[in-house]
Amino acid sequence: MRREGSALxxxxxxxxxxTLTTQxxxxxxxxxxxxxxxxxGQGTNPEELIAAAHAGCFSMALAFQLSGAGHPPQELATTARLTMEQESGGWKIAAIVLVLKAKVPGIAKERFDELAAAAKANCPVSKVLNAAITLDATLEA
Structure with missing residues (x-):
């Protein structure tokens, strides 16, 4: 599978x-x-696109984890907060905090945390990033 994005x-x-264009x-x-x-300024930037991609990838990965464990989610609302820092020679993405609010009927908090951690570690966007990625997950009633 291949996906493309381009910049001019x-x-x-x-x-x-x-300008940025996606396939x-x-x-x-x-x-x-x-x-x-x-x-x-008006427009987007690569970092907010990475944050959106990470939030989307993680949410879908967690939906698969939860569904596979017999607890399909009602709702997963994820925000990825990306931090950039200046270093010698330019900028770097230093960290991403995934902030999750989840509605998952019938799951214990310990099992939810375990599946959320697995989703964070294994979603393809997490794997490609070298930033420190943390997760702040809340299971709502």
Missing amino acids: WQGSGKEGKG SGTLSKTPYSFTARFGD
Whole structure:
């Protein structure tokens, strides 16, 4: 299986501008720029897209884990909070905190935590990232 995303950038790093497009068409020439990435400019940026991808990947992985254990979720609401830090030579993604609020009928907290940890460790986006990835999971009644 292959998936594609593409970027077109024109100009310098700070004053230039670009667009992002995905194979599915969800993003189609979506603008991004220095100000969208490091300020409050209009458009998206690679880091928020990584955060959204991570939240989506983890949520789906957990749904599979829970369903396989006989506890299909009613709702999994995940936010991925990505932190960037400046280092010599540029920037790095230093950490991602997955904040999960889950409605899963009939599951014990210990089993829920075990399955959530497995999903965090094994979702493909977690595996590709070198950042410190933590999970703050809440099982709601």
